[in-house]
Amino acid sequence: IMGNAWVDNIVWTPGQEISIGEAVDNLGITFSTSGHEGGFIGQDVVGSGYNQSSSSASAFGLSNGKMATIIAIVDGPEQELEFRWGFRDNRYENAFDFLVDGIVVATIKDNQMSQNEWVSFSHLLLTGTHQLEWRYTSSNDSITIPMLDNIIYTPS
Numbered sequence: 001i002m003g004n005a006w007v008d009n010i011v012w013t014p015g016q017e018i019s020i021g022e023a024v025d026n027l028g029i030t031f032s033t034s035g036h037e038g039g040f041i042g043q044d045v046v047g048s049g050y051n052q053s054s055s056s057a058s059a060f061g062l063s064n065g066k067m068a069t070i071i072a073i074v075d076g077p078e079q080e081l082e083f084r085w086g087f088r089d090n091r092y093e094n095a096f097d098f099l100v101d102g103i104v105v106a107t108i109k110d111n112q113m114s115q116n117e118w119v120s121f122s123h124l125l126l127t128g129t130h131q132l133e134w135r136y137t138s139s140n141d142s143i144t145i146p147m148l149d150n151i152i153y154t155p156s
């Protein structure tokens with residue numbers, strides 16, 4: 001049978017808001033957020049079959065040219081910092097950057113990934129104090145949602 005169908009009045013209810021540290025599975029680091037239109041929030045994700053955990057830090061509804069950031073200052077011995085990041089929708093050229101001490105060390109773009117794909121990343125942090133920043137920039141009025149999770153680092 002062939003025919004037309006449509007859906008109307010869909011209401012999406014995000015999960016319960018939680019701290020960024022809880023969302024990214026690291027309560028040993030103090031995180032701050034900034035940005036337009038609310039920036040990043042920690043959120044329980046219900047029904048997240050593409051995510052191994054049930055929470056992540058995400059930014060919602062950023063319009064063209066707007067930015068959202070998560071920043072942490074860490075101090076510790078030389079060690080690997082590890083995390084997972086990705087997008088919930090991939091249609092545009094939105095950039096999600098990771099910076100250490102103000103220098104971009106990695107970038108992912110939503111149109112270069114599969115939808116709901118998580119990418120693991122690691123970076124060696126030398127002994128001392130470092131500013132870590134995850135920065136998402138929207139290139140259009142899209143529904144792309146950047147996600148950050150599973151930050152592994154043990155500060156002094």
